[in-house]
Amino acid sequence: xxxxxxxxxxDAANLQxxxxxxGGAGSMKPGRFSAEEDAAFIAGLAAALDAGAAVLAGGGTxxxxxxxxxxxxxxxxxxxxxxxxxxxxxxxxxxxxxVMDGATRAAGAVAxxxxxxxxVRAARAVMEQTPHVMLSHEGANRFGVESDVEQADPExxxxxxRRAQWEEFRAKGERGDGAWFDTDLKYGTVGAxxxxxxxxxxxxxxxxxxxxxxxxxxxxxxxxxxGTYADDRGCAVxxxxxxxVFIRIAAAHxxxxxxxxxxxxxxxxxxxxxxxxxxxxxxxxxxxxxxDGSAGFAFNTPGMFRGRSNSEGLRETAIYAG
Ligand code: ASP
Numbered sequence: 001x002x003x004x005x006x007x008x009x010x011d012a013a014n015l016q017x018x019x020x021x022x023g024g025a026g027s028m029k030p031g032r033f034s035a036e037e038d039a040a041f042i043a044g045l046a047a048a049l050d051a052g053a054a055v056l057a058g059g060g061t062x063x064x065x066x067x068x069x070x071x072x073x074x075x076x077x078x079x080x081x082x083x084x085x086x087x088x089x090x091x092x093x094x095x096x097x098x099v100m101d102g103a104t105r106a107a108g109a110v111a112x113x114x115x116x117x118x119x120v121r122a123a124r125a126v127m128e129q130t131p132h133v134m135l136s137h138e139g140a141n142r143f144g145v146e147s148d149v150e151q152a153d154p155e156x157x158x159x160x161x162r163r164a165q166w167e168e169f170r171a172k173g174e175r176g177d178g179a180w181f182d183t184d185l186k187y188g189t190v191g192a193x194x195x196x197x198x199x200x201x202x203x204x205x206x207x208x209x210x211x212x213x214x215x216x217x218x219x220x221x222x223x224x225x226x227g228t229y230a231d232d233r234g235c236a237v238x239x240x241x242x243x244x245v246f247i248r249i250a251a252a253h254x255x256x257x258x259x260x261x262x263x264x265x266x267x268x269x270x271x272x273x274x275x276x277x278x279x280x281x282x283x284x285x286x287x288x289x290x291x292d293g294s295a296g297f298a299f300n301t302p303g304m305f306r307g308r309s310n311s312e313g314l315r316e317t318a319i320y321a322g
Contacts (some may be wrong), residue, residue: 012206050309118149162208
């Protein structure tokens with residue numbers, strides 16, 4: 001079927017759109033953070049939600065909306081993506097990001113970047129300016145320079161809070177009780193999914209990965225079908241959590257496959273896939289946005305930084321389950 005382009009801009013009041021965002025899922029329970037910290041997280045989520053919603057309410061595309069929302073979260077040092085990313089083993093920040101367009105199933109991703117201010121914009125540039133889907137490490141950095149996405153110094157990404165977490169991780173290793181990487185010391189990954197008023201969905205995800213990751217470890221975030229996927233025949237998905245498990249079950253694509261082949265709703269498919277993630281020992285969550293206007297969450301952790309809004313006037317943010 002040929003792609004059709006809406007040529008007329010519909011009346012703003014009649015636009016139908018929806019948006020969901022996340023700032024990572026984890027073990028946070030009420031009381032884990034101070035009231036001020038909770039309020040700051042909520043304010044960060046609200047700023048990202050509003051950035052994406054403004055695009056959609058103006059008749060913009062789902063792709064523009066998810067990139068706008070994720071770039072706000074990348075610039076916010078509270079979240080593990082862009083500025084405020086966790087530290088890799090050697091003591092610097094390595095970031096991964098992906099985008100996917102549900103109308104065309106075009107996708108772009110970067111892995112292991114160290115000097116691109118907003119990895120999500122580099123992922124979009126990979127999609128739009130190259131015949132490739134994923135670029136990694138030094139090559140991705142060089143592409144960032146050549147494609148004119150904004151650069152940033154290592155100090156931009158490295159916050160004192162994340163450095164302290166890394167030092168704690170390294171000290172544990174020296175005491176002999178270290179792990180492959182630290183899953184307790186991070187909250188992580190940001191993402192957005194949207195349905196636009198033209199009926200198309202898109203997804204974007206961005207992360208600093210795991211504290212102490214090494215050997216060029218890459219998680220699910222930039223792997224199309226694992227942490228990020230979008231298809232107008234199913235839905236847009238962005239994941240966060242134990243990346244290795246999300247890769248092994250191709251989580252974001254699996255949600256889409258269940259919708260197409262089993263006729264499940266996005267919520268049913270997301271719940272089923274999160275049970276499977278749990279059965280393989282994984283933790284985390286997903287957000288989804290489908291062409292029927294539904295946008296929501298499924299997670300198996302005590303909390304997930306999240307928010308959603310739509311053209312019906314919904315605008316909500318939350319951290320804890322329930
Ligand atoms: N999924 C991310 C990764 O594996 C981390 C996270 O979401 O916490 O890199």
